[in-house]
Amino acid sequence: MEAPAAPHNPAEPEPSAQSAVPQSDARAAQSVELTITSPDQMRELGRKLAKLLRAGDLVMLTGELGAGKTTLTRGLGEGLGVRGAVTSPTFVIARVHPSLGEGPPLVHVDAYRLSGGLDEMEDLDLDVSLPESVIVVEWGEGKVEELTDERLQVVIHRAVGDTTDEVRHVTLTGLGERWSGADLSVLSA
Numbered sequence: 001m002e003a004p005a006a007p008h009n010p011a012e013p014e015p016s017a018q019s020a021v022p023q024s025d026a027r028a029a030q031s032v033e034l035t036i037t038s039p040d041q042m043r044e045l046g047r048k049l050a051k052l053l054r055a056g057d058l059v060m061l062t063g064e065l066g067a068g069k070t071t072l073t074r075g076l077g078e079g080l081g082v083r084g085a086v087t088s089p090t091f092v093i094a095r096v097h098p099s100l101g102e103g104p105p106l107v108h109v110d111a112y113r114l115s116g117g118l119d120e121m122e123d124l125d126l127d128v129s130l131p132e133s134v135i136v137v138e139w140g141e142g143k144v145e146e147l148t149d150e151r152l153q154v155v156i157h158r159a160v161g162d163t164t165d166e167v168r169h170v171t172l173t174g175l176g177e178r179w180s181g182a183d184l185s186v187l188s189a
Contacts, residue, residue: 030173030174030179030180030182030184031171031172031173031174031184032171032172032184032185032187032188033169033170033171033172034169034170034171034172034187034188035167035168035169035170036068036167036168036169036170037166037167037168038166039068039071039166042068042071042072042075042168042170043071043072043074043075043078044075045072045075045170045187046071046072046073046074046075046076046077046078046079047075047076047078047079048075048079048186048187048189049072049075049076049079049172049187050075050076050077050078050079050080051079051186052182052184052186052187053076053080053104053134054104054134055104055131055132055133055134056131056132056133056178057134057135057150057151057152057178058135058137058144058147058148058150058151058152059076059134059135059136059137059151059152059154060137060140060141060144060145060151060152060153060154061073061136061137061138061139061140061154061156062139062140062141062153062154062155062156063155063156063157063158063168064156064157064158064160066158067156067157067158067168068156068158068168069138069139069156070086070087070088070138072154072156073086073106073108073136073138074086074087076106076134076136077097077106077108080097080099080103080104080106080134081099081100081101081103082097082098082099082100082103082105082106083097083098083099083100084097084098086106086108088110088138094107094108094109094110095107095108096108096133104132104133104134105132105133105134106133106134106136107133107134107135107136108136108138109135109136109137109138109140109144110137110138110139111137111138111139111140111143111144112138112139135147148176149175149176150175150176150177150178150179151175151176151179152172152173152174152175152179153172153173153175154170154171154172154173155170155171155173156168156169156170157169157170157171172184172187
């Protein structure tokens with residue numbers, strides 16, 4: 001992984017994640033940008049990120065098809081020490097991976113096929129699971145923001161089209177008081 005850009009100054013607009021962070025949340029946001037060059041590095045990022053997560057955390061993943069959302073989540077599962085192979089839950093919508101130790105379970109949601117917002121998400125009872133779990137939602141933008149003001153938004157950009165380019169640009173933005181004291185720069189080490 002390359003070294004990240006300097007931590008984002010919350011007083012200035014952030015060009016790459018401006019649309020992903022509502023203006024009302026920008027004051028409480030802190031961001032780090034990383035360049036990932038392989039699936040193994042994306043998985044390692046997930047393992048490092050797992051060390052920062054705790055029960056009650058919501059992680060919202062945004063990115064094109066094939067960007068690496070599930071690969072990142074696979075690393076999160078390894079880092080959290082959960083049971084079961086982390087695979088894309090596209091057809092089952094959500095999977096719960098219980099902890100093999102003392103840590104929180106991982107709830108992995110793929111909202112790609114859900115057309116509605118929080119109403120459809122409510123059927124999954126994520127609000128019930130949130131306090132004791134780490135919830136990761138792929139394709140959650142516009143669907144899960146109402147669950148909590150404190151969340152980690154992860155935006156993954158990749159070249160689109162017919163390409164074998166493995167480079168991904170990842171922007172992690174912590175929103176709310178929970179993330180105001182978190183040092184996201186440790187993810188670039």
